[in-house]
Amino acid sequence: MQILLSLFLAFLQIGSVSFGGGYAMLPYIETMIIENHGWLTNSEFLDILAISQVTPGPIAINAATFIGFRYLGFWGAVSATLGIVCGPFIFMSIVTRFIEKYKSSDISEHIFTFLRPITAALILSAAYSTLLKSVIDLKSFIIFSASLTLLLFTKLHPIVILMFFGFLGLFI
Numbered sequence: 001m002q003i004l005l006s007l008f009l010a011f012l013q014i015g016s017v018s019f020g021g022g023y024a025m026l027p028y029i030e031t032m033i034i035e036n037h038g039w040l041t042n043s044e045f046l047d048i049l050a051i052s053q054v055t056p057g058p059i060a061i062n063a064a065t066f067i068g069f070r071y072l073g074f075w076g077a078v079s080a081t082l083g084i085v086c087g088p089f090i091f092m093s094i095v096t097r098f099i100e101k102y103k104s105s106d107i108s109e110h111i112f113t114f115l116r117p118i119t120a121a122l123i124l125s126a127a128y129s130t131l132l133k134s135v136i137d138l139k140s141f142i143i144f145s146a147s148l149t150l151l152l153f154t155k156l157h158p159i160v161i162l163m164f165f166g167f168l169g170l171f172i
Contacts, residue, residue, distance in 0.1 A: 016087030022060035
C-alpha cells in the first residue's frame with residue numbers, strides 16, 4: 001500500500017508542476033522514475049515512451065499508466081494515472097475561473113507569451129534526451145534519419161511512419 005501511495009504522489013508531483021503538455025513532462029517523468037526512484041531502467045522507459053506515442057490518448061497519461069502497470073500491475077496503473085491527472089484537474093478547475101474573468105487582460109497575454117517559448121524548450125529538451133538514448137548504433141541512426149526525412153518532406157501521417165518502421169523492425 002505504501003508503494004502505491006509513493007507512486008501516486010510521484011505522479012501527482014509530476015502532473016502538478018509540469019507545464020506545456022505531455023511532451024514537456026517527459027524529462028521530469030524520466031528523472032523522477034529512473035533517477036529518483038529507480039522504478040525503471042532507461043531501456044524500459046524508452047520502450048514505454050514508444051508504446052505511449054503509438055497508443056491513442058495523451059502521451060503523459062499513457063506513459064503514467066504504462067509505467068504504473070509495469071511497476072505494480074493494475075493498481076499501479078490506476079495509482080499513477082490518478083496521480084498524473086489529479087493535480088492538473090484541480091489546477092485547471094481553479095485557473096479556468098480566472099481565465100474567463102481576465103481573458104482580455106494584458107497580464108494574462110504576457111503570461112501566455114512568456115510560457116510559449118518555455119514550453120517549446122521543454123519539448124525540445126525531451127526530444128534531445130530521447131534522441132541521445134535511442135540513436136545508439138548505425139541501424140537506429142538510419143531508421144531515425146529515414147523517419148525524420150519522411151516526417152519533414154512528405155505528407156505521410158506520423159502514425160503511418162510509426163507503423164511502417166515498427167513493422168520493419170520485426171524483420172531487421
